[in-house]
Amino acid sequence: MLKIIVSGCNGHMGRVVAGLCAADPQVEVVAGFDVMGTGDGSFPVYASPAQFQGKADAVIDFSSPAALDGLLAFARTTKTPLVLATTGYTPEQVAQIGAAALEAPIFRSANMSLGINVLLELVKKAASVLGDSYDIEIVERHHRRKVDAPSGTALMIADAAAQSCGHETEYVFERHSVRQPRDKKEIGISAVRGGTIVGEHEIIFAGHDEVMEIRHTALSREIFAQGAVEAAKFIAGVTAPGMYDMSMLVK
Ligand SMILES: NC(=O)c1ccc[n+]([C@@H]2O[C@H](COP(=O)([O-])OP(=O)(O)OC[C@H]3O[C@@H](n4cnc5c(N)ncnc54)[C@H](O)[C@@H]3O)[C@@H](O)[C@H]2O)c1
Ligand SMILES: O=C(O)C1=N[C@H](C(=O)O)CCC1
Numbered sequence: 001m002l003k004i005i006v007s008g009c010n011g012h013m014g015r016v017v018a019g020l021c022a023a024d025p026q027v028e029v030v031a032g033f034d035v036m037g038t039g040d041g042s043f044p045v046y047a048s049p050a051q052f053q054g055k056a057d058a059v060i061d062f063s064s065p066a067a068l069d070g071l072l073a074f075a076r077t078t079k080t081p082l083v084l085a086t087t088g089y090t091p092e093q094v095a096q097i098g099a100a101a102l103e104a105p106i107f108r109s110a111n112m113s114l115g116i117n118v119l120l121e122l123v124k125k126a127a128s129v130l131g132d133s134y135d136i137e138i139v140e141r142h143h144r145r146k147v148d149a150p151s152g153t154a155l156m157i158a159d160a161a162a163q164s165c166g167h168e169t170e171y172v173f174e175r176h177s178v179r180q181p182r183d184k185k186e187i188g189i190s191a192v193r194g195g196t197i198v199g200e201h202e203i204i205f206a207g208h209d210e211v212m213e214i215r216h217t218a219l220s221r222e223i224f225a226q227g228a229v230e231a232a233k234f235i236a237g238v239t240a241p242g243m244y245d246m247s248m249l250v251k
Pocket of ligand 2: 087110111142146150151152153154198199
């Protein structure tokens with residue numbers, strides 16, 4: 001039985017992850033980390049990782065960038081593998097994650113769904129063929145509670161397009177203050193927030209007299225939670241420190 005800690009256990013994603021684990025005979029949630037609330041009593045909840053004295057095979061984190069320091073310290077001292085699904089990290093935090101991965105296994109993805117990780121490969125292919133003459137724009141839509149913008153997934157998609165389009169790129173997040181035609185090197189990224197939208201990502205390749213779109217729609221949070229549990233099963237079996245991601249699970 002795999003012993004899992006759910007970080008952000010009282011949030012929207014944390015509760016879905018805990019529910020999936022409860023229904024999975026291979027997995028047991030031994031603790032939760034959360035700064036708010038105590039949970040439903042099915043496992044103990046700690047306000048910070050430093051308070052947890054037990055052992056676990058992996059931590060699944062859907063919380064906030066504010067939780068990162070405590071999680072990285074926990075991974076470094078206990079060598080417990082982390083699955084980081086939280087988005088909105090600063091570039092400095094991303095560097096800290098890389099440094100911690102020299103001492104413990106860390107799995108990180110801004111989107112744990114199977115579909116988005118297949119979509120990334122489609123975007124790379126499309127950008128390599130069309131990227132020279134077609135304009136690339138990304139539109140993402142999420143629920144009104146989401147605090148980071150653009151989504152981590154939109155940035156991941158932009159990175160995939162940038163690495164494959166064969167020319168220098170510049171990400172453009174707003175056009176309001178710009179009064180000039182679009183430059184070839186731009187990748188536009190637009191964020192929409194409203195209601196209870198779970199998550200939508202649309203990549204537009206706009207060329208002369210032709211538009212191609214690739215779209216992914218998340219219809220529930222279970223697709224992310226399921227991917228995170230699969231990632232935890234994978235990383236729990238890894239002893240070597242390093243960075244791991246969904247490309248290792250999507251073959
Ligand atoms: N990678 C993916 O596939 C994926 C999918 C969905 C959401 N997310 C990301 O997961 C994160 C959480 O999303 P959500 O919708 O569940 O948010 P949420 O606000 O519903 O839940 C976050 C939880 O984390 C807790 N928390 C906040 N700061 C904390 C800290 N310092 N230490 C411990 N717990 C803390 C909150 O109390 C809350 O219970 C966001 O960054 C979101 O973008 C990633
Ligand atoms: O609900 C969220 O918040 C989501 N965040 C991730 C992101 O920022 O890309 C993945 C989709 C859902």
